[in-house]
Amino acid sequence: MTHRYDPDHASPMRYIVAIAAIAAYALPLYLAIINTFKTNEQIIADPGGAPAPFTMGNVINVLTNPESDIPPTLLRTSLITLTVVTLVVLLGAMLGYYVARHDSAATRVLMLTLLLGLAVPAQVLLIPLTQTFRGLGIMGTYAALIISDVGFFVPFSVLIFSRFVRSIPKELDESASIDGAGPLRSFFLIIFPLTRPAAASVAIFVSVWVWNDFVNPLILLGPATGTTIMAGLYRTLGQYTSDFGTTFAYMFVASVPLLILFLALQRSFISGLTSGSTKG
Amino acid sequence: MSKFLSRQRLNGAQTFAVLGLPGIALYAVAVIIPLTLAIRYSLLDFNLLTSKGPFVGLDNYRDVLTDPDFWSALGFTSVLTVYLLLAANIGGLLLALLLNRRRRVFNGLRTIAFVPSILSGVVLAYIWSTILTDKGVLNNTLGLLGLAELQTSWLGTPLAAQASVIFISGWPSIGFSTVVYLAGLQSIPSELLEAASVDGAGPVRTFRAITWPLLQPSLFVVSTMMIIGGVKSYDVSAVLTGGGPAGATDTPALQILRHGFEENRAGFANAQAIILLSIIVLISVVGYTISAKREK
Numbered sequence: 001m002t003h004r005y006d007p008d009h010a011s012p013m014r015y016i017v018a019i020a021a022i023a024a025y026a027l028p029l030y031l032a033i034i035n036t037f038k039t040n041e042q043i044i045a046d047p048g049g050a051p052a053p054f055t056m057g058n059v060i061n062v063l064t065n066p067e068s069d070i071p072p073t074l075l076r077t078s079l080i081t082l083t084v085v086t087l088v089v090l091l092g093a094m095l096g097y098y099v100a101r102h103d104s105a106a107t108r109v110l111m112l113t114l115l116l117g118l119a120v121p122a123q124v125l126l127i128p129l130t131q132t133f134r135g136l137g138i139m140g141t142y143a144a145l146i147i148s149d150v151g152f153f154v155p156f157s158v159l160i161f162s163r164f165v166r167s168i169p170k171e172l173d174e175s176a177s178i179d180g181a182g183p184l185r186s187f188f189l190i191i192f193p194l195t196r197p198a199a200a201s202v203a204i205f206v207s208v209w210v211w212n213d214f215v216n217p218l219i220l221l222g223p224a225t226g227t228t229i230m231a232g233l234y235r236t237l238g239q240y241t242s243d244f245g246t247t248f249a250y251m252f253v254a255s256v257p258l259l260i261l262f263l264a265l266q267r268s269f270i271s272g273l274t275s276g277s278t279k280g
Numbered sequence: 281m282s283k284f285l286s287r288q289r290l291n292g293a294q295t296f297a298v299l300g301l302p303g304i305a306l307y308a309v310a311v312i313i314p315l316t317l318a319i320r321y322s323l324l325d326f327n328l329l330t331s332k333g334p335f336v337g338l339d340n341y342r343d344v345l346t347d348p349d350f351w352s353a354l355g356f357t358s359v360l361t362v363y364l365l366l367a368a369n370i371g372g373l374l375l376a377l378l379l380n381r382r383r384r385v386f387n388g389l390r391t392i393a394f395v396p397s398i399l400s401g402v403v404l405a406y407i408w409s410t411i412l413t414d415k416g417v418l419n420n421t422l423g424l425l426g427l428a429e430l431q432t433s434w435l436g437t438p439l440a441a442q443a444s445v446i447f448i449s450g451w452p453s454i455g456f457s458t459v460v461y462l463a464g465l466q467s468i469p470s471e472l473l474e475a476a477s478v479d480g481a482g483p484v485r486t487f488r489a490i491t492w493p494l495l496q497p498s499l500f501v502v503s504t505m506m507i508i509g510g511v512k513s514y515d516v517s518a519v520l521t522g523g524g525p526a527g528a529t530d531t532p533a534l535q536i537l538r539h540g541f542e543e544n545r546a547g548f549a550n551a552q553a554i555i556l557l558s559i560i561v562l563i564s565v566v567g568y569t570i571s572a573k574r575e576k
Contacts, residue, residue: 007474010381014381018379018386019385019389022379022393025455026393026395028451029392029407031410035410047417048417048421091302091303092303094303095300095304098296113312114307117312119557119561121556121557123514123536123537123553123556124318124553124556125310125315126541127318127540128317128550131328132309147309147310151307151310152310154303154306155311157303182295183295184299211400212401214401214402215514215537230402233403254403255400258398259398262395263391270394273397
C-alpha cells in the first residue's frame, strides 16, 4: 500500500474541530451582527436568537437620524483617512528612498531618530501636541489631526520603504541618471512605481489605524468640529445605553467600510497588518 | 571641476529638500517637538489652561513612582501583557496548526479569525460589554444552564472586571497570531515535511525537529506585538470599565490621558508618559538585541 504524501489532506474530524473552534471564537461577532437586525424588544428578550422579525429599522434609523449625523461623518472619516494615507505613503516613500540611497553618518542618525518615533505611544504625545497646535492656532481643526497622524506614521512608512528600496538594484537609478534623469525624476518615474507592495502594506496598516482611532479625534478635534466615526461612536455609547438596536447598528455601519475593504483585499490586508509588528 | 562639484552639492541639497524634508518636518512637528515638550512639562508643575508652571525638578517623577495607583496600574498591565503573550502564542499556534490546510473551508475560517483584528477597540469592547453586563448574554446563559451560582457582576467587581478586560484584550490577538503562525507554517517548504514523513517521523517528532524551529520568526513577531501592545493598552479598559471599579482595571496609558486632560495634572501625566516611554524603549532595545543575535 502506498501513501501519497498530501500536506493538504484534511480528515472529517479536522473539519469538525476547526469549524467548532472558529464558531466559538467568532460568537461575539455573530451576536453583534444578528442584533443589528433585531428589534429592541427581541434583543432584550432573546439576545442570542436569529432575527424574528428581521428588521432594517436600526440601520435606517442610524443612517437617517440627523442628530447622529452618520453619513457626513463616514464621508469625513474617509476623507481624513485618505489624506493621511496618501501623505504617509508619499512622504515615507520619498524619505525612505533618500535614506536607502544615501548611506552616511547623518542618515544613520536620522534613521535612529525615526526608530525612536516607532516606540512612542500616541498617548505620550497628546498633551504636548495640544499645546503645540494651540500655539500654531490650528487646535480643533482637521489639519491638527492630519498632521499628527501623518507625522506619527512617517517612521513606520520610512522603515518599510527604505527596506524595499534597498532590494531594488542601484543600477536602475544609475541607468536613469545616465539617460539624464535627476534623482527626483528617477524616484517618481522609476522607483516609486516599483514600490507598490510596500505602499500597499503601509496604506492598509495606516488606514485601519486612522479609521479605528478614537482618542486623537476626541482630543485634537474637540467638541466643536465634526468628528470621526469611531470618536462619534465612543461619544454615543454613553447616551443610548438602553437603545441596543441603535448602538449595534451604529457599530455595524462604522465597521462595514473596513470589512468590505478587508474582504476585497485580504492578502494585502494580512501582510500589511502583520508588517505592523515593527510599529511599536 | 569646482563648478561641477558645486553643482553636485546644490543638487544634493535640493534633492534632500524635496525628498527628505517634508517627511522630516511633519515628523518633527508631530513627534520630536511634542516629545521634547513632554520632557519639559514633566519637570514643571504645568497647568494646561495657562500653559505655564514653575520648575519643580524631579518632583513629578517622585510623585509618580511613589503613587500606589501607578504601581497597581503597572501591575495590572504586566499581568495583561503576560496573558497576551501566552494566549496569542499558544492559542494562535494551536489554531494555526488546526487550520493549516489549503482548502476553501479552512481559508474561510482564517478570514473569520482575522476579522477582530480590523475592528476598532471601541467596537470590540462594546460587543463584549453587551455579553458581560449584569443582565447580559453570559449571565443569562449561565442562568439557563442552571449554573446561576456562577453568575457575577463581570464588570462591577474588581477581580471579575480585571479578568474580563484581560480576556477581551486577548480576543483579537488570538485571531491575529493565528494568521501570523499560519503564514509561517505555509512558508515551510513541503519537501522538508515530506522527507520527514518518508523517514518515518511522527507528527510530534516532525513538529519538534522541523516545524517549531522554522516558526521562530512568527514567534518573534507575535511576541513583540503582544508585549508592546500590552504595555500601551488602554482602549478596552476605557470603553468597558473606565479603569474601574476602584481603579482595578486602570492602565498607565489610560491614567496619562485622565491625569492630563480630566484632572489637569499635566506635569504628573507627562512624567508618567516619559516613564512609560522608557519602559517601551527598553523592551524594544532588548527585543532588537535578541533578534539581531538570532540572525547571526
